[in-house]
Amino acid sequence: xxxxxxxxxxxxxxxxxxxxxxxxxxxxxxxxxxxxxxxxxxxxxxxxxxxxxxxxxxxxxxxxxxxxxxxxxxxxxxxxxxxxxxxxxxxxxxxxxxxxxxxxxxxxxxxxxxxxxxxxxxxxxxxxxxxxxxxxxxxxxxxxxxxxxxxxxxxxxxxxxxxxxxxxxxxxxxxxxxxxxxxxxxxxxxxxxxxxxxxxxxxxxxxxxxxxxxxxxxxxxxxxxx
Numbered sequence: 001x002x003x004x005x006x007x008x009x010x011x012x013x014x015x016x017x018x019x020x021x022x023x024x025x026x027x028x029x030x031x032x033x034x035x036x037x038x039x040x041x042x043x044x045x046x047x048x049x050x051x052x053x054x055x056x057x058x059x060x061x062x063x064x065x066x067x068x069x070x071x072x073x074x075x076x077x078x079x080x081x082x083x084x085x086x087x088x089x090x091x092x093x094x095x096x097x098x099x100x101x102x103x104x105x106x107x108x109x110x111x112x113x114x115x116x117x118x119x120x121x122x123x124x125x126x127x128x129x130x131x132x133x134x135x136x137x138x139x140x141x142x143x144x145x146x147x148x149x150x151x152x153x154x155x156x157x158x159x160x161x162x163x164x165x166x167x168x169x170x171x172x173x174x175x176x177x178x179x180x181x182x183x184x185x186x187x188x189x190x191x192x193x194x195x196x197x198x199x200x201x202x203x204x205x206x207x208x209x210x211x212x213x214x215x216x217x218x219x220x221x222x223x224x225x226x
Protein backbone atom coordinates (compact mmCIF):
# COMPACT_ATOMS: atom_id res chain seq x y z
CA UNK A 1 0.00 0.00 0.00
CA UNK A 2 1.47 3.42 -0.99
CA UNK A 3 0.75 6.38 1.26
CA UNK A 4 1.11 9.77 -0.46
CA UNK A 5 1.69 12.81 1.74
CA UNK A 6 -0.45 15.83 0.90
CA UNK A 7 1.52 18.87 -0.26
CA UNK A 8 1.14 22.11 1.68
CA UNK A 9 -1.24 24.45 -0.06
CA UNK A 10 -1.52 28.15 1.01
CA UNK A 11 -5.27 28.14 0.34
CA UNK A 12 -5.76 25.44 3.01
CA UNK A 13 -4.26 27.38 5.92
CA UNK A 14 -7.64 27.86 7.52
CA UNK A 15 -8.62 24.18 7.30
CA UNK A 16 -9.08 22.13 10.47
CA UNK A 17 -5.78 20.31 10.98
CA UNK A 18 -7.41 17.21 12.51
CA UNK A 19 -9.50 16.55 9.39
CA UNK A 20 -13.23 15.96 9.10
CA UNK A 21 -15.08 13.33 11.14
CA UNK A 22 -15.80 11.17 8.06
CA UNK A 23 -12.10 11.24 7.14
CA UNK A 24 -11.10 10.17 10.64
CA UNK A 25 -13.62 7.34 10.52
CA UNK A 26 -12.21 6.13 7.18
CA UNK A 27 -8.65 6.15 8.56
CA UNK A 28 -9.78 4.27 11.67
CA UNK A 29 -11.55 1.65 9.55
CA UNK A 30 -8.41 1.22 7.42
CA UNK A 31 -6.24 0.67 10.51
CA UNK A 32 -8.69 -1.87 11.91
CA UNK A 33 -8.69 -3.73 8.59
CA UNK A 34 -4.90 -3.89 8.49
CA UNK A 35 -4.76 -5.12 12.09
CA UNK A 36 -7.30 -7.83 11.30
CA UNK A 37 -5.31 -8.96 8.25
CA UNK A 38 -2.10 -9.13 10.29
CA UNK A 39 -3.81 -11.18 12.97
CA UNK A 40 -5.00 -13.81 10.49
CA UNK A 41 -1.54 -14.53 9.03
CA UNK A 42 -0.02 -17.29 11.16
CA UNK A 43 3.51 -18.12 10.12
CA UNK A 44 4.13 -21.83 10.50
CA UNK A 45 7.64 -22.26 9.19
CA UNK A 46 10.80 -20.35 8.32
CA UNK A 47 13.01 -21.98 5.71
CA UNK A 48 16.46 -20.53 4.99
CA UNK A 49 17.73 -21.24 1.49
CA UNK A 50 20.94 -23.27 1.10
CA UNK A 51 22.31 -20.47 -1.08
CA UNK A 52 22.87 -16.76 -0.58
CA UNK A 53 21.76 -13.85 -2.73
CA UNK A 54 23.98 -10.94 -3.75
CA UNK A 55 22.76 -7.56 -2.59
CA UNK A 56 22.26 -5.16 -5.50
CA UNK A 57 23.35 -2.27 -3.29
CA UNK A 58 26.55 -3.71 -1.80
CA UNK A 59 27.40 -6.74 -3.91
CA UNK A 60 27.82 -8.76 -0.69
CA UNK A 61 26.10 -12.04 -0.01
CA UNK A 62 23.05 -11.62 2.22
CA UNK A 63 20.98 -14.21 4.09
CA UNK A 64 17.72 -15.19 2.45
CA UNK A 65 14.67 -17.15 3.48
CA UNK A 66 11.00 -17.86 2.93
CA UNK A 67 8.17 -17.81 5.46
CA UNK A 68 5.00 -19.85 5.01
CA UNK A 69 1.67 -19.13 6.70
CA UNK A 70 -0.97 -21.64 7.70
CA UNK A 71 -3.10 -20.60 4.68
CA UNK A 72 -0.22 -21.48 2.33
CA UNK A 73 0.86 -17.90 1.70
CA UNK A 74 4.62 -17.60 1.04
CA UNK A 75 6.71 -14.53 1.89
CA UNK A 76 10.22 -14.13 0.42
CA UNK A 77 13.07 -12.09 1.95
CA UNK A 78 16.72 -11.34 1.20
CA UNK A 79 16.30 -10.91 -2.56
CA UNK A 80 14.42 -14.17 -3.09
CA UNK A 81 11.29 -14.42 -5.20
CA UNK A 82 8.15 -16.28 -4.27
CA UNK A 83 8.00 -19.35 -6.50
CA UNK A 84 4.32 -19.91 -5.85
CA UNK A 85 1.97 -20.46 -2.94
CA UNK A 86 -1.37 -21.84 -1.87
CA UNK A 87 -2.52 -18.48 -0.56
CA UNK A 88 -6.11 -17.78 -1.56
CA UNK A 89 -6.73 -21.39 -2.59
CA UNK A 90 -8.86 -23.94 -0.78
CA UNK A 91 -6.97 -26.26 1.56
CA UNK A 92 -8.40 -29.33 3.24
CA UNK A 93 -6.08 -28.75 6.19
CA UNK A 94 -3.68 -25.97 7.20
CA UNK A 95 -0.04 -25.81 6.12
CA UNK A 96 2.30 -26.85 8.93
CA UNK A 97 5.76 -26.98 7.35
CA UNK A 98 8.07 -26.19 4.46
CA UNK A 99 11.34 -27.49 3.01
CA UNK A 100 13.60 -26.08 0.29
CA UNK A 101 15.42 -27.85 -2.54
CA UNK A 102 19.20 -28.06 -2.37
CA UNK A 103 19.73 -25.30 -4.95
CA UNK A 104 17.22 -22.95 -3.38
CA UNK A 105 15.13 -22.81 -6.54
CA UNK A 106 12.10 -24.62 -5.18
CA UNK A 107 10.24 -25.67 -2.09
CA UNK A 108 7.53 -27.95 -0.76
CA UNK A 109 4.68 -27.05 1.57
CA UNK A 110 3.11 -29.75 3.71
CA UNK A 111 -0.33 -29.73 5.30
CA UNK A 112 -1.45 -31.43 8.51
CA UNK A 113 -3.27 -34.11 6.50
CA UNK A 114 0.00 -35.02 4.75
CA UNK A 115 -0.80 -33.12 1.56
CA UNK A 116 2.25 -31.88 -0.39
CA UNK A 117 2.43 -28.84 -2.67
CA UNK A 118 5.55 -28.45 -4.83
CA UNK A 119 6.82 -25.20 -6.39
CA UNK A 120 9.80 -24.15 -8.50
CA UNK A 121 12.16 -27.06 -9.21
CA UNK A 122 10.73 -29.09 -6.30
CA UNK A 123 9.14 -32.28 -7.61
CA UNK A 124 6.15 -34.09 -6.18
CA UNK A 125 7.18 -37.56 -4.95
CA UNK A 126 4.03 -38.52 -3.12
CA UNK A 127 2.00 -37.54 -0.08
CA UNK A 128 -0.33 -38.79 2.62
CA UNK A 129 -3.18 -36.57 1.47
CA UNK A 130 -6.36 -38.63 1.29
CA UNK A 131 -4.93 -41.37 3.51
CA UNK A 132 -6.33 -41.69 7.04
CA UNK A 133 -3.67 -40.78 9.62
CA UNK A 134 -3.54 -41.75 13.29
CA UNK A 135 -2.26 -38.26 14.09
CA UNK A 136 -1.68 -35.11 12.01
CA UNK A 137 1.55 -34.32 10.20
CA UNK A 138 3.52 -31.60 12.00
CA UNK A 139 6.72 -31.11 9.99
CA UNK A 140 8.81 -32.21 7.02
CA UNK A 141 12.42 -32.32 5.84
CA UNK A 142 14.04 -32.80 2.43
CA UNK A 143 16.92 -35.06 1.40
CA UNK A 144 20.23 -33.32 0.57
CA UNK A 145 19.82 -33.87 -3.18
CA UNK A 146 16.23 -32.61 -3.17
CA UNK A 147 14.89 -35.83 -4.67
CA UNK A 148 12.86 -36.90 -1.68
CA UNK A 149 11.43 -35.87 1.66
CA UNK A 150 10.15 -37.11 4.99
CA UNK A 151 6.96 -36.20 6.79
CA UNK A 152 6.57 -36.67 10.54
CA UNK A 153 3.30 -36.91 12.47
CA UNK A 154 2.69 -35.85 16.05
CA UNK A 155 2.77 -39.49 17.21
CA UNK A 156 6.29 -39.84 15.76
CA UNK A 157 5.21 -41.69 12.64
CA UNK A 158 7.52 -41.16 9.64
CA UNK A 159 6.49 -41.20 5.98
CA UNK A 160 9.32 -41.32 3.41
CA UNK A 161 9.00 -40.37 -0.27
CA UNK A 162 11.32 -40.24 -3.27
CA UNK A 163 14.89 -41.19 -2.36
CA UNK A 164 14.32 -40.53 1.35
CA UNK A 165 15.10 -43.76 3.27
CA UNK A 166 13.08 -44.85 6.27
CA UNK A 167 15.40 -45.09 9.30
CA UNK A 168 12.80 -45.66 11.97
CA UNK A 169 10.07 -43.83 13.84
CA UNK A 170 8.23 -43.49 17.12
CA UNK A 171 4.92 -44.52 15.60
CA UNK A 172 3.17 -46.98 17.90
CA UNK A 173 5.47 -46.14 20.81
CA UNK A 174 3.89 -44.31 23.78
CA UNK A 175 5.22 -40.73 24.02
CA UNK A 176 5.15 -38.41 27.02
CA UNK A 177 4.42 -35.50 24.68
CA UNK A 178 3.72 -35.20 20.93
CA UNK A 179 6.43 -34.80 18.32
CA UNK A 180 6.55 -31.25 16.94
CA UNK A 181 9.49 -31.18 14.52
CA UNK A 182 12.35 -32.93 12.79
CA UNK A 183 15.77 -32.25 11.30
CA UNK A 184 18.07 -34.32 9.08
CA UNK A 185 21.79 -34.96 9.19
CA UNK A 186 23.89 -33.21 6.54
CA UNK A 187 24.39 -36.40 4.53
CA UNK A 188 20.73 -37.38 4.74
CA UNK A 189 21.68 -40.60 6.50
CA UNK A 190 19.54 -39.97 9.54
CA UNK A 191 17.17 -37.64 11.32
CA UNK A 192 16.12 -36.40 14.73
CA UNK A 193 12.58 -35.97 16.01
CA UNK A 194 11.80 -33.55 18.83
CA UNK A 195 8.80 -33.64 21.16
CA UNK A 196 7.12 -30.69 22.84
CA UNK A 197 8.82 -31.56 26.15
CA UNK A 198 12.22 -31.43 24.44
CA UNK A 199 12.63 -35.18 24.15
CA UNK A 200 14.92 -36.17 21.25
CA UNK A 201 14.71 -39.36 19.20
CA UNK A 202 17.65 -40.11 16.87
CA UNK A 203 17.57 -42.47 13.87
CA UNK A 204 20.07 -43.54 11.22
CA UNK A 205 23.41 -41.76 11.57
CA UNK A 206 21.86 -39.00 13.71
CA UNK A 207 23.61 -38.90 17.09
CA UNK A 208 21.89 -38.21 20.39
CA UNK A 209 23.61 -35.24 22.06
CA UNK A 210 21.13 -34.62 24.84
CA UNK A 211 17.61 -33.29 25.38
CA UNK A 212 15.37 -31.35 27.75
CA UNK A 213 13.04 -34.30 28.18
CA UNK A 214 13.72 -34.51 31.92
CA UNK A 215 13.63 -30.76 32.56
CA UNK A 216 10.74 -28.52 33.55
CA UNK A 217 10.17 -26.01 30.75
CA UNK A 218 8.40 -22.67 30.98
CA UNK A 219 6.84 -23.31 27.57
CA UNK A 220 6.77 -26.31 25.22
CA UNK A 221 9.34 -26.87 22.46
CA UNK A 222 7.91 -26.12 19.01
CA UNK A 223 10.71 -27.04 16.59
CA UNK A 224 14.39 -27.78 16.01
CA UNK A 225 17.14 -26.97 13.53
CA UNK A 226 20.82 -27.48 12.79
